Each structure stands twice: as C-alpha cells, then as structure tokens.
Amino acid sequence: MRMLTKCPDCRIGIELSIADADRRKHCPRCGKLFSVPDTESLGKALDRVRAAGCDVYVDQQGNLYG
Ligand SMILES: [Zn+2]
Numbered sequence: 730m731r732m733l734t735k736c737p738d739c740r741i742g743i744e745l746s747i748a749d750a751d752r753r754k755h756c757p758r759c760g761k762l763f764s765v766p767d768t769e770s771l772g773k774a775l776d777r778v779r780a781a782g783c784d785v786y787v788d789q790q791g792n793l794y795g
Pocket residue numbers: 736737738739740741756757758759760761
C-alpha cells in the first residue's frame with residue numbers, strides 16, 4: 730500500500746509505502762531527513778492522500794482501509 734507525505738523543508742510530495750510510517754526517511758529531492766507520520770497522524774493528511782489518488786484511506790481514528 731502507498732501513502733503520501735510531504736517534505737517539511739522543500740514541500741515536495743513524497744510517496745511512501747505504508748510500512749515506512751513512523752520512521753525517518755531522506756527526502757528524494759533535498760536530501761533532508763524527516764519523520765514519516767505514524768498512522769494516527771495520517772488522518773490529517775487524508776485529503777492530500779485522496780487528492781493524490783493513493784490507495785490508502787485513513788479515518789479520523791487512524792483506522793486503515795486499503
Ligand atoms: Zn525535501
């Protein structure tokens with residue numbers, strides 16, 4: 730499954746595996762190390778995920794539907 734997050738430095742959208750949640754990754758554009766939100770935080774990114782057409786849905790309780 731995929732999810733979308735955003736680099737806190739350069740703001741590029743970054744598509745990740747759901748397995749990367751709650752880990753740290755390097756931005757593919759600027760190389761900055763950033764924290765991937767855990768699944769409890771992903772509800773805030775729900776609209777962004779929908780807009781990107783990713784195949785993961787997370788509700789406000791952090792439940793995942795893929
Ligand atoms: Zn970046």
